Every structure is written in C-alpha cells, then in structure tokens.
Amino acid sequence: xxxxxxxxxxxxxxxxxxxxxxxxxxxxxxxxxxxxxxxxxxxxxxxxxxxxxxxxxxxxxxxxxxxxxxxxxxxxxxxxxxxxxxxxxxxxxxxxxxxxxxxxxxxxxxxxxxxxxxxxxxxxxxxxxxxxxxxxxxxxxxxxxxxxxxxxxxxxxxxxxxxxxxxxxxxxxxxxxxxxxxxxxxxxxxxxxxxxxxxxxxxxxxxxxxxxxxxxxxxxxxxxxxxxxxxxxxxxxxxxxxxxxxxxxxxxxxxxxxxxxxxxxxxxxxxxxxxxxxxxxxxxxxxxxxxxxxxxxxxxxxxxxxxxxxxxxxxxxxxxxxxxxxxxxxxxxxxxxxxxxxxxxxxxxxxxxxxxxxxxxxxxxxxxxxxxxxxxxxxxxxxxxxxxxxxxxxxxxxxxxxxxxxxxxxxxxxxxxxxxxxxxxxxxxxxxxxxxxxxxxxxxxxxxxxxxxxxxxxxxxxxxxxxxxxxxxxxxxxxxxxxxxxxxxxxxx
Amino acid sequence: xxxxxxxxxxxxxxxxxxxxxxxxxxxxxxxxxxxxxxxxxxxxxxxxxxxxxxxxxxxxxxxxxxxxxxxxxxxxxxxxxxxxxxxxxxxxxxxxxxxxxxxxxxxxxxxxxxxxxxxxxxxxxxxxxxxxxxxxxxxxxxxxxxxxxxxxxxxxxxxxxxxxxxxxxxxxxxxxxxxxxxxxxxxxxxxxxxxxxxxxxxxxxxxxxxxxxxxxxxxxxxxxxxxxxxxxxxxxxxxxxxxxxxxxxxxxxxxxxxxxxxxxxxxxxxxxxxxxxxxxxxxxxxxxxxxxxxxxxxxxxxxxxxxxxxxxxxxxxxxxxxxxxxxxxxxxxxxxxxxxxxxxxxxxxxxxxxxxxxxxxxxxxxxxxxxxxxxxxxxxxxxxxxxxxxxxxxxxxxxxxxxxxxxxxxxxxxxxxxxxxxxxxxxxxxxxxxxxxxxxxxxxxxxxxxxxxxxxxxxxxxxxxxxxxxxxxxxxxxxxxxxxxxxxxxxxx
Ligand SMILES: Cc1ncc(COP(=O)(O)O)c(C=O)c1O
Ligand SMILES: Cc1ncc(COP(=O)(O)O)c(C=O)c1O
Numbered sequence: 006x007x008x009x010x011x012x013x014x015x016x017x018x019x020x021x022x023x024x025x026x027x028x029x030x031x032x033x034x035x036x037x038x039x040x041x042x043x044x045x046x047x048x049x050x051x052x053x054x055x056x057x058x059x060x061x062x063x064x065x066x067x068x069x070x071x072x073x074x075x076x077x078x079x080x081x082x083x084x085x086x087x088x089x090x091x092x093x094x095x096x097x098x099x100x101x102x103x104x105x106x107x108x109x110x111x112x113x114x115x116x117x118x119x120x121x122x123x124x125x126x127x128x129x130x131x132x133x134x135x136x137x138x139x140x141x142x143x144x145x146x147x148x149x150x151x152x153x154x155x156x157x158x159x160x161x162x163x164x165x166x167x168x169x170x171x172x173x174x175x176x177x178x179x180x181x182x183x184x185x186x187x188x189x190x191x192x193x194x195x196x197x198x199x200x201x202x203x204x205x206x207x208x209x210x211x212x213x214x215x216x217x218x219x220x221x222x223x224x225x226x227x228x229x230x231x232x233x234x235x236x237x238x239x240x241x242x243x244x245x246x247x248x249x250x251x252x253x254x255x256x257x258x259x260x261x262x263x264x265x266x267x268x269x270x271x272x273x274x275x276x277x278x279x280x281x282x283x284x285x286x287x288x289x290x291x292x293x294x295x296x297x298x299x300x301x302x303x304x305x306x307x308x309x310x311x312x313x314x315x316x317x318x319x320x321x322x323x324x325x326x327x328x329x330x331x332x333x334x335x336x337x338x339x340x341x342x343x344x345x346x347x348x349x350x351x352x353x354x355x356x357x358x359x360x361x362x363x364x365x366x367x368x369x370x371x372x373x374x375x376x377x378x379x380x381x382x383x384x385x386x387x388x389x390x391x392x393x394x395x396x397x398x399x400x401x402x403x404x405x406x407x408x409x410x411x412x413x414x415x416x417x418x419x420x421x422x423x424x425x426x427x428x429x430x431x432x433x434x435x436x437x438x439x440x441x442x443x444x445x446x447x448x449x450x451x452x453x454x455x456x457x458x459x460x461x462x463x464x465x466x467x468x469x470x471x472x473x474x475x476x477x478x479x480x481x482x483x484x485x486x487x488x489x490x491x492x493x494x495x496x497x498x
Numbered sequence: 499x500x501x502x503x504x505x506x507x508x509x510x511x512x513x514x515x516x517x518x519x520x521x522x523x524x525x526x527x528x529x530x531x532x533x534x535x536x537x538x539x540x541x542x543x544x545x546x547x548x549x550x551x552x553x554x555x556x557x558x559x560x561x562x563x564x565x566x567x568x569x570x571x572x573x574x575x576x577x578x579x580x581x582x583x584x585x586x587x588x589x590x591x592x593x594x595x596x597x598x599x600x601x602x603x604x605x606x607x608x609x610x611x612x613x614x615x616x617x618x619x620x621x622x623x624x625x626x627x628x629x630x631x632x633x634x635x636x637x638x639x640x641x642x643x644x645x646x647x648x649x650x651x652x653x654x655x656x657x658x659x660x661x662x663x664x665x666x667x668x669x670x671x672x673x674x675x676x677x678x679x680x681x682x683x684x685x686x687x688x689x690x691x692x693x694x695x696x697x698x699x700x701x702x703x704x705x706x707x708x709x710x711x712x713x714x715x716x717x718x719x720x721x722x723x724x725x726x727x728x729x730x731x732x733x734x735x736x737x738x739x740x741x742x743x744x745x746x747x748x749x750x751x752x753x754x755x756x757x758x759x760x761x762x763x764x765x766x767x768x769x770x771x772x773x774x775x776x777x778x779x780x781x782x783x784x785x786x787x788x789x790x791x792x793x794x795x796x797x798x799x800x801x802x803x804x805x806x807x808x809x810x811x812x813x814x815x816x817x818x819x820x821x822x823x824x825x826x827x828x829x830x831x832x833x834x835x836x837x838x839x840x841x842x843x844x845x846x847x848x849x850x851x852x853x854x855x856x857x858x859x860x861x862x863x864x865x866x867x868x869x870x871x872x873x874x875x876x877x878x879x880x881x882x883x884x885x886x887x888x889x890x891x892x893x894x895x896x897x898x899x900x901x902x903x904x905x906x907x908x909x910x911x912x913x914x915x916x917x918x919x920x921x922x923x924x925x926x927x928x929x930x931x932x933x934x935x936x937x938x939x940x941x942x943x944x945x946x947x948x949x950x951x952x953x954x955x956x957x958x959x960x961x962x963x964x965x966x967x968x969x970x971x972x973x974x975x976x977x978x979x980x981x982x983x984x985x986x987x988x989x990x991x
Contacts, residue, residue, distance in 0.1 A: 031833060069620050090575045126809060126810045127563075331514070346658055
C-alpha cells in the first residue's frame with residue numbers, strides 16, 4: 006500500500022495546513038483573544054486573590070444575563086423542574102409537591118409532558134414538538150395580527166443553529182453573496198466564511214441612530230453584482246446587535262420592497278424583539294410587514310429564549326418561521342434537521358413558556374409579570390446610564406440603545422496610540438479593549454469584530470452588570486478611559 | 499439596479515434548483531419515508547382509533563428508549579430538577595425539599611451548581627464546563643488505566659454534533675475521503691455528502707459476527723487511492739450500529755496499526771460502550787489501545803448520554819476526546835465550537851452524572867445501580883429474544899447483538915417480490931419495510947439506508963419495545979413475515 010505522500014511521516018495528518026481552510030478563515034470575536042484572556046484572569050484571581058488591580062472580571066463581551074446574576078423566571082424553572090423529575094407529580098407525592106409549586110406550574114408541566122407522552126428524555130420530531138410549534142404560531146398571530154402556521158415553524162437549539170441551517174441551505178457555491186449589516190453580529194460573517202460564500206456588507210447609519218439606508222443597500226448590491234456576485238439574501242438584525250438600533254416600520258417596509266424588487270431572500274434576526282427601550286420605534290416584525298403588504302418575499306425570521314427578559318442562554322432554545330418558502334425546500338430543511346436528530350427538549354419547552362406565558366387569572370401571572378417587568382425596567386435604566394457615561398467622556402460618543410443589550414460607542418483613539426498598535430501589529434481597537442481588560446477586568450469586544458467604517462473605532466459593551474454594581478462598573482471604565490486619554494493625548498481635553 | 503436574471507420573476511428565489519446541492523444530495527434514512535409514514539399512521543390512530551389493523555405504531559426505527567417507556571434514572575432527574583429550580587435549595591425550603599429528594603441528589607445539585615456560579619441559564623465556556631471536563635477525564639482514566647486530560651475533552655450537544663464538527667474540520671476539499679463501515683450509521687454518509695467529501699466504504703464481515711477485516715480496509719483504501727482520493731480518516735463504530743457487533747481487542751489493535759501505517763486519523767464512535775451483551779468481547783476503547791501501544795495515531799472518540807442505560811436522547815449531551823491532535827487544530831476546534839456559543843447546560847450536567855455516578859455509601863447508590871442493572875438485563879434479554887425470533891423464521895438470518903441496541907437481520911426476498919419492487923421503482927428492502935409498517939405498525943429502517951453488500955437485503959430493528967409488550971411485538975412481526983413469505987414464495991418452506 007502506497008503511503009500518503011502529501012503527508013511526510015512524523016508530521017500530523019491533521020494540521021493547520023491540511024485542515025478545512027473554510028474553518029481556518031473564520032473569525033469569531035465575541036469569544037476571541039479578549040475573552041480568552043479574561044478567562045485566564047478569572048483563573049488567576051481564583052488562584053491568587055488580590056494579585057490583580059481589580060477584584061473580579063466583568064464579562065461585558067457577551068449578552069449572557071444570568072452569568073451576571075439576572076434571576077431566571079420562576080415559573081419557567083418550576084415547570085422545567087417538574088418535567089425533569091415528573092415523579093413529583095405522582096399521586097403519592099403530589100401533596101408535598103403542591104406545598105412547593107404553584108397550581109399553574111403543576112398544570113403546565115402536566116400539559117407539556119403530555120406532548121411527549123411523559124418522556125422529556127426522548128428524541129422528538131426533528132422540527133420540534135408539534136404542540137409547541139402550534140403555540141408558537143398562535144403567539145405570532147397574536148403579535149402580528151396575521152395568520153401563522155405551525156408547519157412553517159421549526160424549533161432549534163438557539164437562534165445560532167437556526168441561522169446556520171438557513172444560511173447553509175441558501176448557499177450553493179462560492180459565487181453566492183448574502184448582504185449583512187456592518188456592524189453585524191459575527192455569527193453571520195463566521196458562518197458565511199465557513200460556507201465559502203461572500204458577505205456583502207452594507208453600512209448602518211451611525212449618525213441616524215443606526216437606521217438602515219436603502220441607498221446604501223442599493224450601492225452595496227450594485228457593487229457586488231458588478232463584481233459578479235450572485236446576491237441571494239439580505240440579513241437584517243432588528244433590534245440591532247451590536248448597535249442597539251430599532252428600525253422604524255417605514256424602514257422595514259422599504260427593506261421588504263427592496264428584497265422584492267431585487268429578488269432577495271430576507272433573513273430577519275429578531276431575537277431582541279422584546280428588548281425595546283424606545284417609545285418612537287416599537288418592535289414591528291418583518292413577518293407582519295410582509296403579511297400586511299401581501300408581499301411574496303421569502304422570509305426566515307429568528308427568535309430565541311436567550312434574550313428578552315428570559316435570558317435562558319444556557320438552555321439553547323429558539324425557532325425560525327419560514328414564510329413564502331418553496332415546499333420542496335421545506336422538505337430539505339426537514340431533512341437537514343433530521344441528521345442532528347432534534348433540538349434539546351427542555352429548550353423546546355422553554356420556547357413554549359416564552360410564547361405562552363401564564364395568563365391573567367393563573368396563580369403565577371402576577372409574579373411572572375412582575376419579574377419580567379423588573380428585569381425590563383432595570384435593563385432600560387442601565388442602558389440609559391451607560392450611554393450617558395460614555396457620552397460624558399472625551400473622545401467618545403454613543404447612540405442610545407433603542408433596543409437589544411448593547412452599546413456600541415465610537416472612540417477617537419489618539420494618533421500616538423494608533424501608531425503604537427500598528428508597531429505591535431495589532432488592531433487599535435483590539436489593543437484598547439485588551440488594555441481596558443488588564444486595567445479594570447472589564448471584558449468588551451473591539452469594533453473590528455463586528456465591522457465598522459474604516460478609520461473609525463468602536464467597542465461593544467453589554468449593559469448587563471447588576472444594577473447594584475453598575476456605578477462601580479462605570480467608575481472603573483471611566484477611570485481607565487480618562488487615564489488612557491490623558492496618557493496618549495497629553496490632556497483630558 | 500438590474501434584477502437577478504438567473505431567477506425569472508415569479509419563481510422562488512430559493513428552490514430545489516438554486517439551493518445548496520450538498521444538502522440536496524444528502525440521504526438520511528433513519529428519519530426517511532418510513533418514519534414519516536409512521537407519523538401519519540400515528541396521527542390517524544389518534545384521530546380514528548380502530549381504523550387500522552393495529553392499535554399503535556411501534557417505533558423500532560431509532561434508538562430512542564424513553565419513547566418506548568424506558569424509565570429515566572431517578573438520580574439524574576432529581577439532580578436536574580434541583581438545578582432547574584434551585585430555589586428548592588434555599589434555607590426556607592430545604593426542609594420540604596429533603597422530604598422529596600435524597601441527600602446525595604441535593605449535594606450533587608449544590609456541587610454542580612457551583613461549577614456555573616448558580617447559573618444553569620448562562621452560556622458556559624464553548625468547550626463545556628471545566629469541572630465536568632475534569633470529571634470526564636477522570637472517568638476515562640478509570641475506564642482505561644491511562645491518563646486523560648480535561649483539555650482534550652469537548653462537551654457537545656450529543657455525539658451527532660461532535661461527529662459533524664470533527665468531520666467538518668477534517669475535510670479540506672472534494673478530493674478528501676473518509677473510510678466508513680458498511681453497514682454504517684447514516685450520520686456519516688449524510689455529513690460527508692454535506693461536506694462534499696468522499697465516503698470510502700469498507701465492509702464489515704456479516705459471516706464473522708460483523709468483525710472488521712483488515713484485508714478489506716486494505717482493499718478499500720487501495721482502490722480509493724488509485725482513484726486519486728486523498729483518504730484522511732477512518733471511522734469505526736464500536737459497538738456497531740446497525741450491526742450490534744463488538745470488536746475484539748486484537749481487531750482494535752490491528753485497526754490502530756493500520757491507521758498508523760496509512761496515516762489516517764481515527765474516529766471511534768463509542769456511544770454504545772456500555773451496551774455490551776457478550777462475554778467474549780468486552781468493551782475496550784480505542785483510546786486505551788492507542789495509549790497501550792504508545793501509538794501516535796490521531797484519535798477522536800465520541801460518547802453520548804443518549805445510549806447506554808441512561809438513554810437521555812432528548813437532552814442532547816455528549817463529548818469527544820481528542821488524542822494526539824495538533825495544538826493549533828485544537829485551537830481551531832475551539833473557535834468552531836465558539837460560533838455556536840455552547841452546548842446546552844443540562845446536557846453537560848447529565849454527562850457529569852454519567853461519568854461520575856453515585857458511589858457506594860451514597861444515599862442513591864443502591865437505587866442507581868439497581869435501575870441501571872434492571873435496564874441492562876432487560877435489554878440483554880430482549881436482544882436475545884428478538885434474534886431468536888428472527889432466526890426461527892424462513893428466509894431470515896441474524897447475528898446476535900453483542901452490543902448496541904439493534905439487530906440487522908438478512909432477509910432473502912423472493913424474486914417475485916424483488917421484481918414487483920423494481921416495477922414500482924422502489925428498493926426491495928424499503929418496500930418490505932413499508933409493507934411491514936402498513937400491516938403491523940412496526941417501523942424499522944431498510945438496510946439500504948445503512949449500506950449492505952449489493953444483492954443482499956436487511957433491515958434494522960431496535961429491540962427496545964417494552965418487555966411486557968415484547969411477545970406481542972414479536973408475534974406481530976412473525977405474522978407479517980410468514981404471511982409475506984407464503985404469499986410471494988408460494989409456501990412457508
Ligand atoms: C443577533 C443575534 N442573533 C442570534 C444570537 C444567538 O442566540 P442563541 O443561539 O443563544 O439563541 C445572538 C446571541 O447573542 C444574537 O445577538
Ligand atoms: C453510532 C451512533 N453515533 C452517534 C449517535 C448520535 O447520538 P446523539 O447525538 O444522540 O448523542 C447515534 C445515535 O443513534 C449513533 O447510533
């Protein structure tokens with residue numbers, strides 16, 4: 006047998022050189038160099054408390070609210086616990102269980118257990134449990150005032166997997182392009198690089214609260230098509246990550262018309278649909294606008310249990326709704342889902358509670374609503390406070406968060422610092438964020454991880470540190486930034 | 499703006515013609531035409547009981563034990579429930595909780611909650627919770643008697659995702675080939691088709707209890723290399739799915755030597771490692787043999803909470819261990835994991851219980867062991883009973899299941915039936931299975947979904963129907979087969 010001549014004996018068979026180059030070129034900043042360093046610092050503080058200029062690492066690099074002590078919704082967890090250990094519902098234990106769990110949590114656990122014949126430990130249908138897909142459809146109908154069908158809903162292990170699957174089916178070759186906002190959530194560029202497709206960037210308008218400009222869509226599409234790119238789809242993230250911007254209904258309508266005119270499949274990432282802090286731009290779904298216009302636009306919209314006030318990131322649950330999608334393509338999406346068997350059952354069950362929460366009159370209604378509202382009001386206050394802090398600082402400006410969980414301030418980095426970064430072979434914004442981490446323990450993501458207008462610098466910070474620690478967090482950041490500016494610009498201006 | 503001329507207005511942008519052809523060519527029989535028909539029949543029986551010649555559908559197409567009433571392990575569910583609703587551990591409730599949960603489940607929930615700082619609802623590290631990866635490493639050390647390191651362990655949402663990720667990183671282009679057993683678990687052919695890589699089939703030896711023949715590996719590799727295929731890796735499934743075969747340690751050693759000689763990365767799918775019913779071939783891991791030989795072979799091995807006696811399929815948990823893998827490739831695997839954020843936390847926690855169950859002296863030890871053993875003994879009895887039933891029938895022969903959850907009997911289909919299938923444009927084994935489903939409600943998977951020696955016909959059935967219904971299940975199957983044979987062969991021989 007001839008040995009494989011391209012791999013000299015002794016070298017690894019699988020190496021950077023031989024591995025899938027599509028994986029090698031992917032970038033993923035949200036969990037890049039800075040969070041890796043943050044993990045090292047966390048470990049150091051655990052091993053040697055007091056060995057760093059800060060007492061703990063503050064992870065503002067990722068929208069992960071329960072990591073920062075956001076309380077889970079009690080009802081959701083009660084129902085989950087009862088389904089996990091359903092022996093609690095057995096006649097011989099139900100009395101003791103009633104002392105610990107409210108009546109409606111027990112009833113909900115019984116109802117949802119029946120969907121799976123009692124077995125939360127069994128694979129479900131690959132698209133997800135039929136009754137939960139029905140509940141999702143009813144939620145969408147109520148939200149939008151237009152019909153929705155369970156047969157168009159697919160439950161997934163978080164929106165990440167849903168986005169990956171839809172992009173996967175869309176991309177037929179390296180000539181295919183997908184329009185993405187800049188700045189964007191890096192899942193999109195990473196997945197497109199992985200699929201060997203082309204990201205066709207369009208710019209959100211920082212000077213107009215990150216609204217989407219149809220003129221820039223036209224420009225980006227025209228340039229890409231002129232280069233021979235087969236542009237097939239457009240991604241919109243609304244409310245925006247990392248921008249915090251919320252689109253107006255008029256803007257959404259223009260986008261739908263644009264996709265119709267240009268024959269683009271529309272991907273609407275709406276995972277932050279309940280994180281809205283503006284009165285002027287309430288959330289309007291793309292599905293609603295497509296329905297109202299009677300548009301033939303092919304639409305996938307994404308939702309998740311990770312965001313909103315639920316914040317169940319670790320559970321991995323979400324769904325997509327497919328609108329106007331070809332029947333045969335729906336069959337192919339089912340096949341693709343089947344290979345991975347099914348999304349985890351408790352993630353599916355949590356989607357059900359998200360779309361079908363306790364109703365007025367239910368034992369848990371008041372508490373559920375109060376918990377949701379407290380989280381919402383607190384997020385809103387923190388969003389405002391952090392934007393004010395950023396805007397109070399020299400060399401920094403920031404749009405308010407109209408929605409989502411992030412601010413994306415612009416930093417004017419002094420030339421001396423930009424030169425220093427260049428000498429070190431680093432991106433200036435990445436170096437700025439690394440310095441912030443080393444000085445304060447605050448972990449944020451450099452703007453280059455999301456894309457930004459060339460020559461501008463940003464970073465993304467969540468506003469999720471707990472409210473009682475928020476002033477400390479802001480003070481830590483302010484101290485760092487003022488010191489940084491005075492060091493590099495020679496004055497605090 | 500020019501409209502996209504390749505898509506005439508009116509037609510869908512996304513269609514079978516324009517979609518990713520790599521997805522279109524994938525096949526996935528475990529959830530193919532027969533289970534889809536089985537779902538329709540289930541719905542029909544629900545809507546109109548009594549309208550079919552059987553009272554219920556028996557899903558033997560998939561190794562999904564809890565769907566067929568296998569009881570979950572009490573300790574695992576108790577710990578999960580306590581972590582879900584950790585308010586049960588609060589001082590004001592702990593007394594009531596103690597009345598419902600054993601002491602060691604409470605202690606375990608407290609211990610594992612501490613891994614995530616109380617937050618099972620937060621994204622974890624992308625490779626999984628560090629302490630659980632430590633527990634996995636200790637489990638492997640104890641199992642094999644050789645060192646294992648947490649830094650080589652990656653927790654995943656089931657073995658499916660792990661296999662997909664490892665194949666993804668291995669395949670750098672369409673010239674790359676991966677050797678797979680025939681018959682195989684169709685995840686492998688589906689994923690390789692998806693990645694546009696080449697499956698290089700080798701045949702397991704049905705006449706020798708499905709052992710692996712090095713001569714056939716040599717043949718398959720030689721033929722593929724002669725065709726210009728860049729063969730990079732070899733997949734072994736042990737215990738086998740769909741075969742139920744268990745490899746001898748000598749056979750495993752030969753395979754390791756083969757991979758060493760031929761410079762192949764070894765993928766060992768060992769999800770059935772505790773489903774062993776043979777005394778002669780106890781489970782030996784590839785990792786152990788690689789360690790014992792001091793072999794430089796690059797190895798990924800896969801494990802899952804879906805199988806064994808745990809059977810927590812719906813939870814989605816598993817891990818892979820990477821042995822002798824290049825450091826930079828390990829970094830790339832981390833990046834790839836990061837894009838999807840993390841595997842679901844309760845799946846990770848269940849991996850922890852699988853690898854670190856209650857110990858002698860713990861309150862739950864006796865019950866845990868008894869539950870595990872009862873499931874094991876029952877599976878073993880059912881495996882034997884079903885093989886005996888198959889072997890008692892005309893035109894049918896079947897190896898015993900030495901392991902796993904399946905039998906893969908060979909059926910000699912009468913020529914008249916093969917001709918009828920040809921006339922209908924169907925695979926004969928697929929038509930046989932569809933007839934079985936329509937007559938009995940028993941849903942199995944045709945051998946063509948796994949691959950078989952051309953001209954032979956098989957099907958795969960789990961032996962998971964509950965023991966108290968097992969005689970009915972066998973009687974139903976026997977009745978169908980005898981009737982089938984007498985109809986087509988003109989006699990029951
Ligand atoms: C815009 C956007 N889409 C999708 C996701 C993925 O969320 P998940 O996979 O947890 O549902 C995120 C997570 O932060 C996000 O910000
Ligand atoms: C051989 C083999 N590998 C992997 C898997 C995937 O299991 P899971 O993704 O549920 O861990 C299965 C499931 O049946 C299997 O049989």
